[in-house]
Amino acid sequence: MHLDDRELLDLFRNISTKESAFEAIIKKFQERLYWHIRKMVISHDDTNDMLQNVFIKVWKGLDNFREDSQLYTWLYRIATNECLTFLEQRKKKSTFSLEDDENGMSNTIKADQGFDGNKLEWKLQLAIQKLPERQRLVFNLRYFDAMPYEKMSKILETSEGALKASYHHAAKKIEQYILNN
Template identity: 70%
Template sequence: MSMALEDSELLNMFRTPASKEKAYTAIIRKYQERLYWHVRRMLVDHDDSNDVLQNVFIRVWNGLENFREDARLFTWLYRVATNECLTFLEQKKKRAAVPLGDVEEGLSNQVKADKDFDANKIEWKLQLAIQKLPEKQRVVFNLRYYDEMPYEEMSRVLDTSEGALKASYHHAVKKIEDYILNS
């Protein structure tokens, strides 16, 4: 199946019983890598990211039939992935019965555990700074900085006003700058 198929064609194929599985496979192939990195930036750990991504794909299979196309497919997929990440982090907090700050500290420790970790390199400082952000700011920063997602699309993914997203991004950038300059 060609990667050149438009989302609308893939959705039409998905809604046709004879081509449903082929279309689903093509959608996953088309967006799997981008979704993986979106999830990985939020959760840090590769195994956790793979587990969450599997849940995302199950939700996509179960929910795609009802996708109304009032947003782009990619936007909807990001929303599903973001919600799964937030659910995972929430469950992790409850299981551990620890404050959010400890979960964020755990994410920072996972960054530090990477075999290539070098605290003096700016990209590692950036990763550590991102993991120190509150959940919402971390999501907004990742979508804007790494995925270069416009605020308008981000607003649909996160169901938040553009103004609130711009403020979150601004606060995140300020905290990251402070962390990098003072560490």
């Protein structure tokens, strides 16, 4: 059973329980953060590297965490920024066009061992890759994690209205893609 965030933070600030509290934080959030990243960058190896980076940043920054927001929101924000930075760097490194970058992501999906192009869940993943990055984030957080707009607004620092509109457009685009392919 996981401790609540308040207890974890108190334990982390105590030098004698700092490491064990950090391990507990990892245990509590690793899976949610892993999937949040994985759905954005697709490759497991990239996700693993980024998850390591996220927790290293958490270790360095948690002493200064002011608790203006929930620990969960703060962690998601770090992971989200890490994703956006990674995708931006990958785009810059790529000498090809944006379309080629999308195709690259689609190819990574198709290379997955369990890929089955006839199954709707895989078609859904291919459709998600067609969305712009921030819209993809909004769609993933709402569709897969059922995250309330209020929380999402704190993570992405965007108004709830804009998030609702973005999700609405994303869902419609994805549905069109699935129906036409």
